[in-house]
Amino acid sequence: MVEQLATDGFSADVIAARLNMNKNTLRARHALQLKAGRDAKLEKRAEAEAAELRKSERARLYAIKQSFESDWYSPEHGNPLFGDTHSVEEALAWCIEQDGGGPCRWITTGLSESDLADEYDMAVYESAQGARRV
Secondary structure, three states: OHHHHHHOOOOHHHHHHHOOOOHHHHHHHOHHHHHHHHHHHHHHHHHHHHHOOOHHHHHHHHHHHHHHOOOOOEOOOEEHHHOOEOOHHHHHHHHHHOHHHHHHHHHHOOOOHHHOOOHHHHHHHHHHHHHHHO
């Protein structure tokens, strides 16, 4: 119970009050459970933050997708903005391969939140990241 309450983000004072015990007694008897709960809470937060794409990554995906829907892309020659690639996935991989984002850095500014990549685009980004690491 103590560990679950700590995982849910309750302080030791609140947990002690809920369990109707002195906070010093709680800390003395359940120190390991409090620590495990705090660690689990931090781990959950880290996982959630890791799953979210940064604004610059979402902006990159949006710009790549838009370029393939524009006159810049031709099935015969590819997309010259992104190394003559022929798909969003290839363009994303090309950008990731460039040194520190290289020529893709310019596309990460000037876009509002409504212009950024959607859930589908984020899945594409994650699959490209996974392919790059292998």
